[in-house]
Amino acid sequence: MADVVRTEGLTKYYLNFWGNKAVILNDLNISISDGETFGFVGPNGAGKTTTIKLLLGLYRPSKGKAWIYDRPAGDVAVKNLIGYLPEGPYYYDFLTPEELLSFYGKLSGLDSAKIKRRSDELLEIVGLSGARKLQLRKFSKGMLQRVGLAQALISDPKLLILDEPTSGLDPLGRIEIRDLVLRLKKEGKSILYCSHLLNEVEMVCDRVAVIHKGNLLRMGTMEELLSIEGELEIVVRGFNEELLSRIKEAAVNISVLDSQEALVTVDSRIHADKVIDIIRGNDNAVLVSMADRRRSLEDLFVSIVKGGKES
Amino acid sequence: MKAIALAMTTFKEAIRKKVLLVLLVFAFIFIGSSLLFTYFSGGEEIRMVKDVGLTGMLVFGLLIATFLGMSLIPTEIEKRIIYTILSKPVRRLEVVVGKYLGAALAVLLMVLLMGLVFMGLVFFKEHSLAPVTVLAIVLTFFELLVVLAMAVTFSTFASTTLSVVLTIFFYILGSSSDSLQYLGGRSDSPLLKAAVKGFGYLIPNFEIFNIRSQVLHNEAVPWVYIFKAIIYGLLLSAALLIVAGMFFQEKEV
Ligand SMILES: Nc1ncnc2c1ncn2[C@@H]1O[C@H](COP(=O)(O)OP(=O)(O)OP(=O)(O)O)[C@@H](O)[C@H]1O
Ligand SMILES: [Mg+2]
Numbered sequence: 001m002a003d004v005v006r007t008e009g010l011t012k013y014y015l016n017f018w019g020n021k022a023v024i025l026n027d028l029n030i031s032i033s034d035g036e037t038f039g040f041v042g043p044n045g046a047g048k049t050t051t052i053k054l055l056l057g058l059y060r061p062s063k064g065k066a067w068i069y070d071r072p073a074g075d076v077a078v079k080n081l082i083g084y085l086p087e088g089p090y091y092y093d094f095l096t097p098e099e100l101l102s103f104y105g106k107l108s109g110l111d112s113a114k115i116k117r118r119s120d121e122l123l124e125i126v127g128l129s130g131a132r133k134l135q136l137r138k139f140s141k142g143m144l145q146r147v148g149l150a151q152a153l154i155s156d157p158k159l160l161i162l163d164e165p166t167s168g169l170d171p172l173g174r175i176e177i178r179d180l181v182l183r184l185k186k187e188g189k190s191i192l193y194c195s196h197l198l199n200e201v202e203m204v205c206d207r208v209a210v211i212h213k214g215n216l217l218r219m220g221t222m223e224e225l226l227s228i229e230g231e232l233e234i235v236v237r238g239f240n241e242e243l244l245s246r247i248k249e250a251a252v253n254i255s256v257l258d259s260q261e262a263l264v265t266v267d268s269r270i271h272a273d274k275v276i277d278i279i280r281g282n283d284n285a286v287l288v289s290m291a292d293r294r295r296s297l298e299d300l301f302v303s304i305v306k307g308g309k310e311s
Numbered sequence: 312m313k314a315i316a317l318a319m320t321t322f323k324e325a326i327r328k329k330v331l332l333v334l335l336v337f338a339f340i341f342i343g344s345s346l347l348f349t350y351f352s353g354g355e356e357i358r359m360v361k362d363v364g365l366t367g368m369l370v371f372g373l374l375i376a377t378f379l380g381m382s383l384i385p386t387e388i389e390k391r392i393i394y395t396i397l398s399k400p401v402r403r404l405e406v407v408v409g410k411y412l413g414a415a416l417a418v419l420l421m422v423l424l425m426g427l428v429f430m431g432l433v434f435f436k437e438h439s440l441a442p443v444t445v446l447a448i449v450l451t452f453f454e455l456l457v458v459l460a461m462a463v464t465f466s467t468f469a470s471t472t473l474s475v476v477l478t479i480f481f482y483i484l485g486s487s488s489d490s491l492q493y494l495g496g497r498s499d500s501p502l503l504k505a506a507v508k509g510f511g512y513l514i515p516n517f518e519i520f521n522i523r524s525q526v527l528h529n530e531a532v533p534w535v536y537i538f539k540a541i542i543y544g545l546l547l548s549a550a551l552l553i554v555a556g557m558f559f560q561e562k563e564v
Pocket of ligand 1: 014022024044046047048049050087
């Protein structure tokens with residue numbers, strides 16, 4: 001097993017005063033393989049943070065099991081391989097970023113020389129070099145979020161668990177953090193990425209799971225989830241009315257993008273072939289691109305969460 | 312090393328608490344108030360200064376230790392700092408011990424400051440400082456270490472209010488354990504005798520740390536006694552911390 005994270009029937013419920021079960025997470029089976037960026041999305045209260053806490057051993061499962069690098073969740077031995085950014089975190093506010101990183105570095109068992117080197121590096125990366133001597137209580141939300149990221153990266157972990165890493169950040173800060181995540185991904189890190197910003201998840205993640213009320217509703221690669229079965233989109237340049245009317249016979253939909261280009265949607269490869277033949281037969285028209293038609297993650301999210309449980 | 316890092320931040324955090332400063336100021340006022348008892352005769356007055364001073368150190372020390380101990384772990388959970396701490400390779404017992412050591416350091420600082428004022432006062436009145444007076448302060452510190460450990464332990468399974476109540480309850484019980492044993496020993500029922508005796512082993516005996524009457528009468532206390540009392544305090548604190556670690560291990564944070 002080369003899985004970085006694996007859960008089997010992971011379940012969490014609370015018993016209320018009357019002995020009724022409040023199920024927070026129901027029979028979750030997921031796995032994240034090495035180097036993968038795994039998106040975890042779902043409405044508020046879906047059970048994302050609960051899952052993360054189970055993975056870190058902060059919560060105990062009611063049923064089922066979870067492994068990280070083939071060790072039971074919560075095992076101290078693998079914690080150096082994990083970097084965790086909690087949602088809405090808080091740190092000792094009387095410390096400066098340098099002191100805070102030194103604290104977490106020591107907890108990670110690093111020596112002072114290594115801590116010094118890493119924290120200089122990380123403060124640079126997260127853009128806090130200028131504030132290294134400033135007490136955290138003077139920090140803005142976005143700055144705290146950056147310190148949090150630096151803290152998560154201190155031991156150069158192989159797995160990053162990021163719970164809403166861009167919440168509270170301004171648009172530019174969000175792009176910076178997203179770029180940082182992409183860079184970490186390129187370095188080969190495995191990432192569990194929780195977010196409500198679906199376009200971000202779409203840009204960053206290889207695979208995504210949608211959970212709702214503790215149930216896993218969908219899981220798959222971006223390609224699998226977002227491409228619409230059989231439908232293709234063709235962009236054609238240099239069209240005229242006559243050409244469009246001929247294409248229309250094979251197409252499901254045509255929308256004019258600008259005076260030059262039009263987007264043609266077809267529902268099968270055969271129809272796509274026909275459209276391409278028509279374009280090739282016309283001296284003025286050029287085929288610009290052809291691709292599977294995709295929907296946005298947002299569209300998918302809305303349709304499956306509103307539609308309730310799906311396979 | 313990890314426990315030390317935790318201890319250092321905990322210490323820094325503790326001495327920033329305003330409540331501590333307030334308690335310290337009140338302790339100074341309390342200890343210093345014995346200067347007002349000038350209408351007593353010479354020897355009587357010195358005894359008064361010592362009695363009030365030791366009582367002040369103990370009472371305010373108890374408040375400080377209880378306050379620090381009960382909030383040590385719960386605030387960490389409440390402020391969600393514990394998530395990032397436990398996401399690092401530290402064992403939960405290490406967290407308990409590290410945080411305890413930091414708080415113990417803060418208690419030491421408080422005892423030192425109160426002790427300095429107290430000893431200054433005694434020296435001012437008596438023009439000398441008997442070793443037993445210093446030893447009484449040392450024993451008070453080790454007594455407070457046990458109280459601190461007790462508060463930490465209770466806070467790992469009880470609410471803040473309940474932890475305080477339990478800590479004070481067990482302190483009072485443990486401070487009267489000798490009288491309790493005496494009463495039990497006089498009982499006719501062997502069952503009650505045994506029960507009281509068994510109970511005595513479960514409750515920390517805080518009277519061991521009390522050498523107040525020797526201080527008041529400037530009597531020497533054997534070193535062996537002091538040494539034994541210190542060991543007793545340390546062992547008791549360690550045992551309590553292990554229990555705290557076990558409760559904390561089971562806790563969902
Ligand atoms: N101790 C508890 N007892 C009962 N219910 C709880 C307890 N802790 C959490 N919950 C419930 O668990 C549910 C899942 O919470 P969780 O924090 O995992 O959601 P989430 O997916 O992270 O949501 P968000 O997007 O808002 O962060 C919530 O409805 C919450 O009320
Ligand atoms: Mg959450």
